[in-house]
Amino acid sequence: MSERPRVLILGGGFAGVGAAQKLRRADAEVVLVDRHNYHTFQPLLYQLATGLLETTAVGHSLRDLLERQDNTTVHQATVTGVDLDAREVRFDELAPLTYDFLILGLGAEVNFFGTDGAAEHAFPMYTLPQALRLKDHLLERWEAADHDPSLVDDGVLNVVVVGGGPTGVETAGAIAELYRAVFARDYPALPQERARVILVEAGPELFSMFKPRLRRYAAKALEKRTVEVMTGAMVSSVSPTRVTLKSGEELKAHTLVWGAGLQGNRLVQSLGLELRRGNRIAVGADLALPDHPEVYVLGDVAAITDSKTGQVLPQLGSVALQSGEHAGEAIARRIAGKAAKPFRYRDKGTMAMIGRGAAVVQMLGGRTMTGRTAQAAWGTVHLALLPTNEDRAKAVVDWAGTTLTHQRVGRITVRDE
Ligand SMILES: Cc1cc2nc3c(=O)[nH]c(=O)nc-3n(C[C@H](O)[C@H](O)[C@H](O)COP(=O)(O)OP(=O)(O)OC[C@H]3O[C@@H](n4cnc5c(N)ncnc54)[C@H](O)[C@@H]3O)c2cc1C
Numbered sequence: 001m002s003e004r005p006r007v008l009i010l011g012g013g014f015a016g017v018g019a020a021q022k023l024r025r026a027d028a029e030v031v032l033v034d035r036h037n038y039h040t041f042q043p044l045l046y047q048l049a050t051g052l053l054e055t056t057a058v059g060h061s062l063r064d065l066l067e068r069q070d071n072t073t074v075h076q077a078t079v080t081g082v083d084l085d086a087r088e089v090r091f092d093e094l095a096p097l098t099y100d101f102l103i104l105g106l107g108a109e110v111n112f113f114g115t116d117g118a119a120e121h122a123f124p125m126y127t128l129p130q131a132l133r134l135k136d137h138l139l140e141r142w143e144a145a146d147h148d149p150s151l152v153d154d155g156v157l158n159v160v161v162v163g164g165g166p167t168g169v170e171t172a173g174a175i176a177e178l179y180r181a182v183f184a185r186d187y188p189a190l191p192q193e194r195a196r197v198i199l200v201e202a203g204p205e206l207f208s209m210f211k212p213r214l215r216r217y218a219a220k221a222l223e224k225r226t227v228e229v230m231t232g233a234m235v236s237s238v239s240p241t242r243v244t245l246k247s248g249e250e251l252k253a254h255t256l257v258w259g260a261g262l263q264g265n266r267l268v269q270s271l272g273l274e275l276r277r278g279n280r281i282a283v284g285a286d287l288a289l290p291d292h293p294e295v296y297v298l299g300d301v302a303a304i305t306d307s308k309t310g311q312v313l314p315q316l317g318s319v320a321l322q323s324g325e326h327a328g329e330a331i332a333r334r335i336a337g338k339a340a341k342p343f344r345y346r347d348k349g350t351m352a353m354i355g356r357g358a359a360v361v362q363m364l365g366g367r368t369m370t371g372r373t374a375q376a377a378w379g380t381v382h383l384a385l386l387p388t389n390e391d392r393a394k395a396v397v398d399w400a401g402t403t404l405t406h407q408r409v410g411r412i413t414v415r416d417e
Pocket of ligand 1: 010011012013016036042044126167265299320
């Protein structure tokens with residue numbers, strides 16, 4: 001170990017990168033480890049899957065993000081175990097590392113709630129490879145129908161999206177726009193009006209986290225985009241070509257996108273800590289573990305109680321980024337012999353895009369926005385979350401292109417021959 005304290009950051013998501021950036025001037029050896037060598041911008045994965053953005057606008061090299069920090073090293077490795085008492089972390093392809101401070105920002109993963117066939121056949125939307133796999137799969141279904149139009153009767157073009165929260169609504173809206181505005185022109189011989197996009201939600205309404213006005217707005221905006229909404233419906237099993245609901249109804253669909261549930265990274269179950277609902281670890285007001293003040297738990301894997309409302313904060317990019325920045329600053333202060341401050345979350349609003357010109361925003365105080373104003377607010381918040389100005393520029397160019405021309409990027413499938 002070097003003489004400087006080592007800050008080991010697990011996870012290069014919003015939380016991990018936010019923490020690392022705030023430690024750039026600290027007198028510390030900062031080591032960030034992620035199983036990927038890139039940072040994934042999860043809120044825009046659905047835009048990658050539907051050709052609204054290029055891969056490089058959604059994934060950014062972690063080494064590039066942190067290369068100007070002389071005190072920081074990046075490793076690509078998978079965390080396999082954390083020993084809180086020995087202050088040591090084990091990896092798959094990297095020698096174990098000890099630490100003086102640990103930042104746990106390993107994020108969330110999909111939860112299929114034991115749905116039969118979902119792990120094998122559903123398309124979740126939590127990682128970059130998953131978004132690219134969905135993009136290829138959709139294109140391949142249209143190419144298959146082009147070869148054999150009788151497959152349309154079997155539901156080859158139909159997509160079922162599970163989950164009436166922001167991920168499901170955004171994905172369903174974007175796929176419907178891709179179908180109606182782009183694939184309708186790319187495949188003029190196919191009856192695109194028979195390509196159904198069905199959004200299935202178990203609860204009585206979509207967008208349960210939003211006010212009724214925003215729920216009504218979203219339902220109308222989806223209808224306008226020809227998305228069929230089924231509420232009070234639960235998926236019980238999935239096969240490559242069929243989706244069966246708990247009611248027994250069978251939907252013909254060769255694609256099922258899963259946007260219904262997530263849970264904290266399963267690794268947290270091995271830490272011997274008490275877990276909250278959804279595999280999340282409860283942290284103190286400073287975001288550290290009460291029994292291990294050298295360990296900070298952040299972002300999606302943490303249950304952070306908001307000091308203003310007393311509620312556990314939602315799993316959002318802005319919560320992860322702010323918690324990461326706070327922990328980075330707190331550790332830098334402690335290394336400098338100063339006292340750390342408690343975490344205060346600054347609400348940026350809860351928001352979702354439904355399609356071109358259609359979005360909803362709800363602020364903590366209750367203020368709401370819809371339509372183009374909400375879309376502009378959504379764009380501003382998401383651009384601010386992107387890690388570099390280069391990424392912001394790329395996103396603006398791609399968004400401007402698709403808004404003006406209705407075109408989508410990269411509608412090609414590249415395979416081994
Ligand atoms: C489809 C989707 C849409 C979303 N839309 C929005 C939105 O519009 N607005 C918003 O604010 N939030 C949105 N969110 C939520 C937001 O993306 C998350 O809250 C945020 O990414 C959490 O940040 P994090 O740093 O905690 O975790 P993550 O960003 O998930 O980062 C965790 C990192 O840990 C790494 N990792 C995981 N396991 C291991 C391991 N064993 N070893 C090594 N590395 C590991 C991962 O590779 C990843 O880089 C969305 C999420 C999803 C999935």
